[in-house]
Amino acid sequence: MFSKILIANRGEIAVRIIKTCRRMGIATVQVYSEADADSLAVEMADEAVLIGPAPAAQSYLLADRIVDAVRQTGAQAVHPGFGFLSENAAFARRLQAEGIAFIGPNPEAIDAMGDKITSKTFAAAAGVSTVPGHMGLIDTPEHAVQIAREIGYPVMIKASAGGGGKGIRVAHSDADMAEGFAAVKAEALNAFGDDRVFLEKFIENPRHIEIQVLGDKHGHVVHLFERECSIQRRNQKVIEEAPSPLLDAATRAAMGAQAIALAQAVNYDSAGTVEFVAGQDKSFYFLEMNTRLQVEHPVTELITGVDLVEQMIRSAAGEPLAFAQDDLAIDGWAIESRIYAEDPYRGFLPSIGRLVRYGQPEEGEQDGYVVRNDSGVREGDEISMFYDPMIAKLCAWAPTRDAAIDGMARALEDTHLEGVGHNVPFLAAVMHQPRFRSGQLSTRYIPDEFPDGFHGLPPSPHQQHILIAAAIAMNEIQAEQDGDPSDRTDWIALIDRTPHGVSLSYDADEALLLSFTGGGEARLTEIDWRPGLPQFRAELDGEPFTAQVRRVADGFIIRHRAAQARVRVLRPQVAELYARLPERQPADTSRLIQSPMPGLVVSVAVTPGQEVKAGETVAVIEAMKMQNILKAERDGVVKAVGVKAGDPVAADDVLVEFG
Ligand code: ADP
Ligand code: ADP
Ligand code: MG
Numbered sequence: 001m002f003s004k005i006l007i008a009n010r011g012e013i014a015v016r017i018i019k020t021c022r023r024m025g026i027a028t029v030q031v032y033s034e035a036d037a038d039s040l041a042v043e044m045a046d047e048a049v050l051i052g053p054a055p056a057a058q059s060y061l062l063a064d065r066i067v068d069a070v071r072q073t074g075a076q077a078v079h080p081g082f083g084f085l086s087e088n089a090a091f092a093r094r095l096q097a098e099g100i101a102f103i104g105p106n107p108e109a110i111d112a113m114g115d116k117i118t119s120k121t122f123a124a125a126a127g128v129s130t131v132p133g134h135m136g137l138i139d140t141p142e143h144a145v146q147i148a149r150e151i152g153y154p155v156m157i158k159a160s161a162g163g164g165g166k167g168i169r170v171a172h173s174d175a176d177m178a179e180g181f182a183a184v185k186a187e188a189l190n191a192f193g194d195d196r197v198f199l200e201k202f203i204e205n206p207r208h209i210e211i212q213v214l215g216d217k218h219g220h221v222v223h224l225f226e227r228e229c230s231i232q233r234r235n236q237k238v239i240e241e242a243p244s245p246l247l248d249a250a251t252r253a254a255m256g257a258q259a260i261a262l263a264q265a266v267n268y269d270s271a272g273t274v275e276f277v278a279g280q281d282k283s284f285y286f287l288e289m290n291t292r293l294q295v296e297h298p299v300t301e302l303i304t305g306v307d308l309v310e311q312m313i314r315s316a317a318g319e320p321l322a323f324a325q326d327d328l329a330i331d332g333w334a335i336e337s338r339i340y341a342e343d344p345y346r347g348f349l350p351s352i353g354r355l356v357r358y359g360q361p362e363e364g365e366q367d368g369y370v371v372r373n374d375s376g377v378r379e380g381d382e383i384s385m386f387y388d389p390m391i392a393k394l395c396a397w398a399p400t401r402d403a404a405i406d407g408m409a410r411a412l413e414d415t416h417l418e419g420v421g422h423n424v425p426f427l428a429a430v431m432h433q434p435r436f437r438s439g440q441l442s443t444r445y446i447p448d449e450f451p452d453g454f455h456g457l458p459p460s461p462h463q464q465h466i467l468i469a470a471a472i473a474m475n476e477i478q479a480e481q482d483g484d485p486s487d488r489t490d491w492i493a494l495i496d497r498t499p500h501g502v503s504l505s506y507d508a509d510e511a512l513l514l515s516f517t518g519g520g521e522a523r524l525t526e527i528d529w530r531p532g533l534p535q536f537r538a539e540l541d542g543e544p545f546t547a548q549v550r551r552v553a554d555g556f557i558i559r560h561r562a563a564q565a566r567v568r569v570l571r572p573q574v575a576e577l578y579a580r581l582p583e584r585q586p587a588d589t590s591r592l593i594q595s596p597m598p599g600l601v602v603s604v605a606v607t608p609g610q611e612v613k614a615g616e617t618v619a620v621i622e623a624m625k626m627q628n629i630l631k632a633e634r635d636g637v638v639k640a641v642g643v644k645a646g647d648p649v650a651a652d653d654v655l656v657e658f659g
Contacts, residue, residue: 029048075100337412344421355391500517
């Protein structure tokens with residue numbers, strides 16, 4: 001076994017790998033860019049080596065620097081994590097040539113599976129069902145249109161070298177195809193340096209189901225069942241689970257057998273994932289194989305008890321698999337939520353900044369569920385524009401799917417983030433949806449369920465009680481601390497502008513009893529809050545909850561799960577005055593084009609005095625490698641331009657003003 005491993009990655013996956021190395025008694029070397037000098041991974045590793053400036057192309061993607069760091073520290077093996085060099089066969093070969101072990105599959109397997117066209121051809125030869133389509137390369141838009149007609153619309157245009165949901169587009173018509181073909185080619189060249197494109201049938205309303213495989217260097221391959229990853233935005237996974245609510249034992253066995261057949265066809269000798277799209281009728285078609293550890297691997301670990309990073313290390317060291325297919329079984333249900341620095345209220349655009357506050361849920365066994373939180377950052381860390389905006393992979397395990405969903409909802413409540421936009425309220429909303437609970441998933445889930453985007457959910461009657469109880473208790477605690485306790489029993493709680501009458505009393509056990517004039521009573525116990533804390537914890541009628549709270553001038557802004565409101569606790573006479581105050585109108589921003597996210601101005605397409613038609617591009621903003629094209633919403637004449645190419649901008653900065 002290795003005694004020292006170098007981790008050629010960063011963030012949460014680096015931390016995740018270090019944890020397993022520590023448990024196995026293996027020393028770790030963390031390489032880092034200038035932006036990551038103070039990162040958690042660097043702090044946790046036994047040694048750290050600086051490999052270059054922040055941009056990945058000048059640090060994490062430089063094989064030379066990584067090999068130098070291996071030499072310098074005497075590490076015997078490299079774990080590449082995911083992204084960066086993890087699926088780079090040339091890097092794996094280079095290590096091999098230098099006598100350094102690559103903790104991943106052999107380079108020939110990476111080559112065979114690394115590009116979507118080659119892997120589809122391999123899969124078809126191995127008897128795996130593939131999406132109907134055209135296996136060859138396509139060079140001209142005319143040729144693409146001709147093939148699309150043969151396949152039959154809708155058709156998916158895909159970059160052979162694509163990954164991370166990039167380089168994919170759907171075409172419904174000849175016109176879509178001609179335009180999309182050029183767009184995917186350009187995007188692929190830009191993102192992957194490879195503009196090869198192919199076409200396949202677009203499976204409508206499908207599910208994404210994938211099989212985890214594990215092989216060793218002695219010809220053994222097993223599968224560790226499936227994960228379902230149908231909750232996606234921009235063809236990228238957000239919520240994953242294992243097992244899949246769709247599969248029955250027979251389909252699971254059939255998919256597992258195909259995944260193993262494919263892995264064996266390429267002498268697969270590490271952890272890998274065979275991805276399928278599945279119809280609602282349980283038909284399934286091969287998409288691609290990812291020859292690396294996958295972001296959602298923890299859900300498989302939680303239902304099988306196998307540590308996949310440990311198995312990758314053992315296999316790279318030449319050990320045979322210590323278990324056979326029959327030794328593996330599914331135990332319970334696990335869900336993963338990817339917590340991203342992004343703004344769910346604005347089309348999930350990336351958000352960057354300093355994580356001013358970061359409260360994490362307690363890990364391990366809770367009341368009826370288990371929490372695992374793979375996080376790569378600490379309070380005070382910067383989420384930078386240079387790398388992937390994932391903050392953490394939050395997982396919940398329980399004996400049943402329902403209990404795992406409940407556990408995830410609670411774990412999300414216990415997650416508190418301040419300083420960057422984040423998708424926790426969105427994830428909480430999904431956990432609340434009857435459709436998610438019913439398991440009727442599809443890759444169209446997010447556009448289906450949030451057709452106008454995400455705007456939070458209104459508080460349910462039970463949540464209204466939570467908001468009122470929290471506000472009243474905080475009010476009382478605050479008044480007591482200020483030396484100004486009131487013995488008033490009748491209050492009006494305004495949730496946003498809606499009044500709710502409530503009267504208070506205490507029972508023999510000092511529990512706070514709330515009686516609502518609208519009907520109903522609630523008993524608040526186990527209150528855990530003091531002025532200044534951003535989370536209010538208590539039990540309402542014996543059920544624990546956590547609310548995110550912020551003091552504002554005349555009350556609190558409180559969020560419970562996906563419901564957020566301004567809550568004011570007022571004496572009845574004051575509440576009456578409030579009801580008569582006119583509501584403040586938000587400023588009129590219809591003549592402004594504002595930056596939807598912090599980032600860099602790539603280009604400005606207009607000048608003052610210019611006439612612009614609705615739909616015309618006004619400016620392009622870039623952050624986290626994503627370009628956002630801002631278009632005029634209606635016809636108008638440009639009055640002023642506030643920025644130029646190269647300028648950094650904050651969210652809401654005014655870029656262009658119309659007259
Ligand atoms: P998963 O591991 O579940 O497939 P993603 O598809 O989101 O998850 O990819 C995991 C990480 O790897 C992300 O950071 C993504 O940006 C990166 N990634 C995946 N494929 C590629 C690729 N071909 N080139 C560059 N980065 C990639
Ligand atoms: P990536 O390398 O970016 O992960 P994939 O080929 O795995 O690319 O596709 C990403 C996602 O796009 C899938 O999870 C699925 O939601 C969708 N997708 C891909 N191919 C098809 C298809 N032929 N029909 C329908 N959806 C597809
Ligand atoms: Mg994929």
